[in-house]
Amino acid sequence: MSKKIAYLAMLIALAMIFSYVEALIPINFGIPGVKLGIANIVILVGLYVLEPKDVLVISVIRIVLVGILFGNVMSISYSLAGGLFSFLMMWLIKKIKGFSIVGVSIAGGVSHNIGQLAVAILVIENLKLIAYIPVLLIAGAVTGLIIGILSVRIVPVMKKEVEKYG
Amino acid sequence: MKKKDVILGVYIIVIALLLMIVMKFHNNSKGDEIRIKVNGRTYGTYSLDKNQEIDIDTEFGHNTVCIEDGEAYMKEADCPDGYCKHQGHISKGNQTIVCLPHKLVVEIKINENQETNNDLIPDAVAK
Numbered sequence: 001m002s003k004k005i006a007y008l009a010m011l012i013a014l015a016m017i018f019s020y021v022e023a024l025i026p027i028n029f030g031i032p033g034v035k036l037g038i039a040n041i042v043i044l045v046g047l048y049v050l051e052p053k054d055v056l057v058i059s060v061i062r063i064v065l066v067g068i069l070f071g072n073v074m075s076i077s078y079s080l081a082g083g084l085f086s087f088l089m090m091w092l093i094k095k096i097k098g099f100s101i102v103g104v105s106i107a108g109g110v111s112h113n114i115g116q117l118a119v120a121i122l123v124i125e126n127l128k129l130i131a132y133i134p135v136l137l138i139a140g141a142v143t144g145l146i147i148g149i150l151s152v153r154i155v156p157v158m159k160k161e162v163e164k165y166g
Numbered sequence: 167m168k169k170k171d172v173i174l175g176v177y178i179i180v181i182a183l184l185l186m187i188v189m190k191f192h193n194n195s196k197g198d199e200i201r202i203k204v205n206g207r208t209y210g211t212y213s214l215d216k217n218q219e220i221d222i223d224t225e226f227g228h229n230t231v232c233i234e235d236g237e238a239y240m241k242e243a244d245c246p247d248g249y250c251k252h253q254g255h256i257s258k259g260n261q262t263i264v265c266l267p268h269k270l271v272v273e274i275k276i277n278e279n280q281e282t283n284n285d286l287i288p289d290a291v292a293k
Contacts, residue, residue, distance in 0.1 A: 103174050124203075124270070
């Protein structure tokens with residue numbers, strides 16, 4: 001149990017560092033606010049090597065901690081909407097046969113953006129924001145693809161580590 | 167990568183492109199006024215024909231919208247991200263400028279009732 005807590009804490013720390021690094025060195029996609037989402041590597045790989053509920057714990061704690069450290073209540077609610085919706089979609093897509101981690105990642109990237117847009121529409125009470133959906137769909141698919149390709153190489157390594165320590 | 171991954175990616179891109187095309191041609195005529203909304207409520211409407219600067223000071227922060235040659239853009243904003251200043255000049259009915267941290271939206275309004283007799287049309291139609 002304590003081993004598992006330490007392991008999850010380490011992964012939360014890793015995801016937080018990814019968020020921080022991304023805030024320091026933003027990769028510009030030409031669309032304001034669109035990020036690569038490196039922290040999602042931890043969540044995505046986690047879905048393949050850990051229990052889903054542990055991954056959910058990592059995701060939520062990371063979002064809340066990063067929000068408290070660098071953001072505010074609003075940024076936490078945007079991140080939570082994106083994080084929870086993308087977790088749900090990635091978990092569902094992973095259950096369907098025929099998808100690899102890249103497909104799961106694409107679903108995650110797209111649903112993350114949809115979740116955030118939904119909160120934005122609720123917050124400013126303006127449906128016209130739907131106009132941003134095409135751009136956010138494409139951005140989510142592209143960032144998801146990149147994160148997915150990176151994760152393909154990480155999963156086998158992580159699996160070995162988890163077997164050793166988990 | 168498997169076949170289904172590619173299909174999923176292609177579907178998303180195709181849907182996005184179709185939506186983009188539809189939105190580009192929907193409601194894309196030139197507008198007459200801008201309507202500034204803060205937190206869902208209308209802050210004010212301003213004519214696009216007159217060059218002017220509009221200062222918006224609310225509980226969320228300060229923005230300056232500038233109207234120049236029939237186009238509106240966000241000139242200044244003290245929001246943390248500053249994305250609103252990079253959303254360019256808008257003048258068509260389907261365009262908006264959004265400043266999320268300040269819950270502010272600049273919309274373009276088209277006065278459709280300019281040539282028709284206003285009395286003959288119920289209010290619900292002329293939105």
